Amino acid sequence: MEDKLIFVLNSGSSSLKFGVYRRDTTDEMAVLSGSAEGIGHRNGRLQINSWAGNPLVQRDDILQSQSDALAKVAESIREHLPSEPAAVGHRIVHGGPKLVAHQLITPQVLEKLHAATHFAPLHIPQALALIAAAQALFPSASHFACFDDVFHQTMPEVATHLPLPQRYFLAGVRRYGFHGLSYESLVHHFGEQLPARAIFAHLGSGASLCALRNRVSIDTTMSLTPTGGIPMSTRSGDIDPGVLVHILRAEQLDPNELEELINHRSGLFAISKGESDVKALEDRARLNDPRAKLALDIFCISIRKFIGAYVALLGGVDLLVFTGGIGEHSEYVRSAAAGGLECLGLTADKIKIVCAEEEQQIARHCRQLITNIQSD
Numbered sequence: 386m387e388d389k390l391i392f393v394l395n396s397g398s399s400s401l402k403f404g405v406y407r408r409d410t411t412d413e414m415a416v417l418s419g420s421a422e423g424i425g426h427r428n429g430r431l432q433i434n435s436w437a438g439n440p441l442v443q444r445d446d447i448l449q450s451q452s453d454a455l456a457k458v459a460e461s462i463r464e465h466l467p468s469e470p471a472a473v474g475h476r477i478v479h480g481g482p483k484l485v486a487h488q489l490i491t492p493q494v495l496e497k498l499h500a501a502t503h504f505a506p507l508h509i510p511q512a513l514a515l516i517a518a519a520q521a522l523f524p525s526a527s528h529f530a531c532f533d534d535v536f537h538q539t540m541p542e543v544a545t546h547l548p549l550p551q552r553y554f555l556a557g558v559r560r561y562g563f564h565g566l567s568y569e570s571l572v573h574h575f576g577e578q579l580p581a582r583a584i585f586a587h588l589g590s591g592a593s594l595c596a597l598r599n600r601v602s603i604d605t606t607m608s609l610t611p612t613g614g615i616p617m618s619t620r621s622g623d624i625d626p627g628v629l630v631h632i633l634r635a636e637q638l639d640p641n642e643l644e645e646l647i648n649h650r651s652g653l654f655a656i657s658k659g660e661s662d663v664k665a666l667e668d669r670a671r672l673n674d675p676r677a678k679l680a681l682d683i684f685c686i687s688i689r690k691f692i693g694a695y696v697a698l699l700g701g702v703d704l705l706v707f708t709g710g711i712g713e714h715s716e717y718v719r720s721a722a723a724g725g726l727e728c729l730g731l732t733a734d735k736i737k738i739v740c741a742e743e744e745q746q747i748a749r750h751c752r753q754l755i756t757n758i759q760s761d
Contacts, residue, residue, distance in 0.1 A: 389471035390416065391751045392462075392523065393744040394455070396476065396515055397590075398507075399424045401454045405462060405470065406748035413748040417441070417462055421454035429454075433461055441465055451511055452518035459522045472527045472755055473519050474747040476566060477512050478611060479505035480532040482557030487535055487750045489758065490516060490528040498530075504557065505610060507648060529754055531747045536565025539601040547608070562605035564593050564709075567741040571706055572600055573749070574739055580703030584695045586688060586722070587741065588712035590618040590661070594688065596695040604698060606691055612647055615687040618661035621651035622687065656680035663711050663718065685721035692722065696729045705731060708741040 388407065395402040404418040419433035419442070429448035433441045442461050448454040463469075475490070481501025488494060495513070502509045520528055537560075545560045547553070564587040571585055583597040593614050595605040606614030606623075616622040624647070633643060654661040657680040660669065669677035696702045707719055723736055 389755075390466065390468060391472045391474060391748045392470035392526070393474040393747045393751070394476065394515060394519065395744050395747070396451055396511060399426065401451055401458065401515075402744060403458055403462075404744040404748065405466065406745065408752060413745050413752065415745065417465060418744070419458070421446075421448055421458055424448045424451060424454050431457055431461065433458075433465070435465075451515045455515060455518050456522065470523060470526050472529060472751045473523050474529050474531055474751040475512065475516055475519070476533065476743060476747055477530045478508040478533045478563060479561065480530070480534060481505075482559075484530070484532060485535060485538055487529065487531045487754060489754060490520075490530050494530060504561075507644070508611075527755065527758075529747075529751045531566060531750050533563045533565045534561040536569050537562030537595075537602045537605055540603055540605070544604045558609060560605070560608045562593070562595070562602065563607045563611045564591070564595070564605075565602075566743040566746045567708060568595050568597075568602065570742040570746040571708060571739055572597075573746065574742070575704075582699040582702050583704040583706065584692060584699070584702055585706045585708065586692070586712055587709040588688070588707065588715075588718065589709035591620065592617045592688075592709065592711070594691045594695065596698055598699060604695065615691065616652045616656075616684055618663075619649050619652050619654045621647040621655075653680045653684060656683060663715055667715070667717050681717070681721070685718055688718070688722035689726070692726060692731070693729060696726075696731065702729070702731055703735060705736045707736070707738050713738055713740060 391406045393404045393406065401421040401424065405416045406413040407416050414436065416436050417433055421431050423429040427447060429446045431446050432443050435441050446457060448457065479501065480498065481504045483497045484494065484501065498509060498513060516528065540560065540562065547559055549558065567587045568585050572579060579600055581599050585595045585597065587593055591611055593605055593607045596603050608614065612620045614622050629643065632638060652661065653666065657666055657676045660666055660677065666677045666681050670681055692705065705723060707713065711718055723731060
């Protein structure tokens with residue numbers, strides 16, 4: 386199995402990142418990687434790179450859906466691969482209360498995922514459609530589900546139990562946490578060098594922080610859904626529930642309209658009056674745009690508050706890692722979020738920037754799962 390190819394899919398709201406991996410002597414190596422961007426929009430684009438990062442395919446395309454994008458990706462990668470993938474790994478944002486481990490996709494797993502749709506109605510239906518499309522395109526491959534919330538299964542009940550009646554907890558209403566595959570990749574990156582008290586900040590269009598003690602998650606900012614925690618590009622993050630009750634009453638919104646508001650028309654987008662991209666906001670802030678500056682300040686201060694809270698929770702901090710598109714590339718955000726926290730022991734030498742490798746982490750899980758199946 387060591388020489389077999391693993392095809393990894395990592396879908397977003399309007400993008401599909403992917404990679405094809407082969408095991409080398411020490412780790413999973415990307416044979417091909419790339420992305421389909423602008424799905425559902427007129428500016429669709431497909432790019433595939435070689436193992437060395439050289440572009441093999443670059444084309445503008447109208448990509449109607451995730452499944453349409455996958456079909457075009459599959460057609461293109463087959464021209465550059467010596468054999469069909471033996472496995473396909475799927476990043477699934479939320480598995481609900483009954484899917485708590487990375488695993489082979491079976492009819493029973495699909496049934497449980499369907500039943501968990503109400504936990505992530507924006508993500509699970511899209512994941513199910515992509516799984517069906519991938520199984521049709523690669524019928525001889527084993528398909529595996531890798532869940533973004535599995536990493537946080539180590540959190541104690543004091544972190545997962547929400548202050549609601551017990552019947553809700555028993556029904557699965559609790560803190561799950563997300564970006565787990567990103568955080569797992571950071572744990573793998575540092576290996577035995579990861580210190581006992583660490584804080585990871587995955588900052589992208591979706592953003593969260595995680596407190597780790599002895600290499601495992603003990604708390605994270607996202608909760609039942611990826612809408613919770615700090616404000617994000619278009620998501621509200623944590624908000625007084627009374628505000629939502631007020632909006633429901635005042636505007637007589639139905640649940641779908643409320644979900645649209647807090648997931649797609651809030652966060653940086655709302656505060657800045659229409660801009661969700663941090664780089665664009667930084668450019669506007671340099672021109673003294675007050676709304677852009679306010680959006681960035683709220684974003685950075687929210688991150689700063691959680692860093693401080695997690696230092697207190699951990700009893701100190703040995704390492705702070707920034708990852709994700711914003712975390713890796715925005716010095717403005719990193720400085721505003723972490724600067725001045727020397728009073729809590731967070732000195733510059735404890736702050737690192739590391740690229741998240743979610744696709745590679747999924748490939749690692751898939752390889753291990755195949756090995757486990759073959760040894761049973």
